[in-house]
Amino acid sequence: MAKEKKKLTAAQKRAKKEAKAERQKKYMWVFMNGKQVRVKRPPTIDGIPVDEYIEQNSDPIWRHQNGKHEVLHARELVEESETEDDVPF
Known part of the structure; x- marks a missing residue:
């Protein structure tokens, strides 16, 4: 048994x-x-992946100092497109 x-x-x-x-x-x-x-x-901060957290919360000076130029350039493009889409009312 x-x-x-x-x-x-x-x-x-x-x-x-x-x-x-x-x-x-x-x-x-x-x-x-x-x-x-x-x-x-993968490592996370507050449940968000580290790279995404840095993109959301870093300032342009920090990005430039740490070599995150592609993020800096991408954010500038997004900001330009947002200003073009705004309706002047």
Whole structure:
């Protein structure tokens, strides 16, 4: 006959649940070559990817000093198009 499984105590269940939640925060599942693999999640700030956070919250001087010229140029283009689309009322 099969060996009977012992039930986990409340503390063991809690520890198992906390460990699972921590793993889910740290890793994510993706498909590579037809297989499901676990990879580390990209770093985030307030739930937003770091690059996007920098684009939203950095000023032009910081971007220039840190070599983010493509972001600086892209933002200028967006601002120009917004000013052209404004209706003068």
